[in-house]
Amino acid sequence: MKIALIGYGKMGHIIEKIARKRGHEIVSIIDINNPEDFESEAFKSADVAIEFTVPAVAVNNYRKAFAAGVPVVSGTTGWLEHLPEIKEACKNGNTFFYASNFSLGVNIFFALNKYLAGIMDGFPEYDVRMEEVHHIHKLDAPSGTAITLAGDLIDNIKRKTSWIVGKEPEKNEIGIKAIREGEVPGIHTVIYESEVDSIRITHDAKSREGFALGAVIAAEFTHGKKGFLTMQDMLKF
Ligand SMILES: NC(=O)C1=CN([C@@H]2O[C@H](COP(=O)(O)OP(=O)(O)OC[C@H]3O[C@@H](n4cnc5c(N)ncnc54)[C@H](OP(=O)(O)O)[C@@H]3O)[C@@H](O)[C@H]2O)C=CC1
Numbered sequence: 001m002k003i004a005l006i007g008y009g010k011m012g013h014i015i016e017k018i019a020r021k022r023g024h025e026i027v028s029i030i031d032i033n034n035p036e037d038f039e040s041e042a043f044k045s046a047d048v049a050i051e052f053t054v055p056a057v058a059v060n061n062y063r064k065a066f067a068a069g070v071p072v073v074s075g076t077t078g079w080l081e082h083l084p085e086i087k088e089a090c091k092n093g094n095t096f097f098y099a100s101n102f103s104l105g106v107n108i109f110f111a112l113n114k115y116l117a118g119i120m121d122g123f124p125e126y127d128v129r130m131e132e133v134h135h136i137h138k139l140d141a142p143s144g145t146a147i148t149l150a151g152d153l154i155d156n157i158k159r160k161t162s163w164i165v166g167k168e169p170e171k172n173e174i175g176i177k178a179i180r181e182g183e184v185p186g187i188h189t190v191i192y193e194s195e196v197d198s199i200r201i202t203h204d205a206k207s208r209e210g211f212a213l214g215a216v217i218a219a220e221f222t223h224g225k226k227g228f229l230t231m232q233d234m235l236k237f
C-alpha cells in the first residue's frame with residue numbers, strides 16, 4: 001500500500017518504521033516545513049494518509065487531504081469541536097478514520113471501562129474519578145483517551161452527566177486530573193472510591209509502539225473503504 005505521512009514527529013517516525021516493516025511504501029512526508037506538498041503527485045498517489053500533528057492544524061490537514069482525494073487516518077487529539085464538519089465531509093465521498101487511541105490494549109481497556117461502569121451504576125456509594133499522566137510535551141489536556149473514557153462513564157453511570165479537568169468536581173461531574181511529567185508515553189486510571197475501599201483500573205503504555213502499530217493496521221483497514229470509520233468498525237469486540 002502507498003502511505004503518506006502528515007506530521008513527522010514522535011509518532012510519524014515510529015509509524016514510518018512499522019509501515020515499512022509491514023511492506024508498505026512511504027510516498028510522501030508532510031511536516032511543518034513543506035505544507036504545500038498536499039498538491040504534489042506523490043501525495044495524491046497515496047492510498048491512505050496517516051496524520052499525527054498538533055491540535056491547531058489537524059482539521060486543516062484533513063480538508064487538504066480530502067481536496068487531494070486521499071483518505072485520512074488520524075490520531076491527533078484536541079480538535080473534536082470540529083467533528084461534525086468532518087463527519088459531514090465523510091457523507092460526501094471522503095474517508096476518515098479517527099481514534100483517540102489506536103493501541104489494542106487501550107481499546108480492550110475501553111471495553112473493560114464500559115463493563116465496570118455498567119456494574120458501578122448500581123452502587124452510588126462509590127464516586128468515580130480519573131487520572132491521566134503524559135510527557136511534558138503534550139499540548140492538550142485532558143488527553144483524547146481520557147475524554148473517550150469519561151464519555152463511556154457518562155453513557156453508563158446515570159449519576160454522572162459531565163466531566164471536568166483540573167477543578168473540584170460537582171456531584172454529577174467526573175473529575176479528571178491531568179499530570180504532565182518526564183517522558184511518560186501515557187497512563188490512564190479510572191478510580192472508584194467508597195468510604196471503605198477503592199477499585200482502580202489502569203492502562204500503562206510502555207512505549208508508543210502500540211499506538212503506531214494500531215494506526216498502521218487502521219490504515220490497512222481503511223484502504224478501499226468510504227465514510228467515517230472508528231476502532232469499533234475494525235475490532236470485533
Ligand atoms: N490516537 C493515538 O493513538 C495517539 C495520539 N497521539 C496524538 O498525536 C499527536 C501527535 O503526537 P506526537 O507525534 O507525539 O507529537 P509531535 O509533537 O512529536 O509531532 C507532531 C509533528 O507535527 C508537526 N507539525 C506541526 N505543524 C504541522 C503542520 N502544519 N503540518 C504538518 N506537520 C506539522 C510537528 O512539527 P514541529 O515539531 O516542527 O512543530 C511535529 O513534527 C498529538 O495530538 C497526540 O496527542 C499521540 C500518540 C498516540
Ligand SMILES: O=C(O)C1=N[C@H](C(=O)O)C[C@H](O)C1
Pocket residue numbers: 077100101134138142143144145146185186187211
Ligand atoms: O500525546 C500523546 O502522547 C498521546 N496522546 C493520545 C491522547 O491524547 O489520548 C494517546 C496517548 O495517550 C498518547
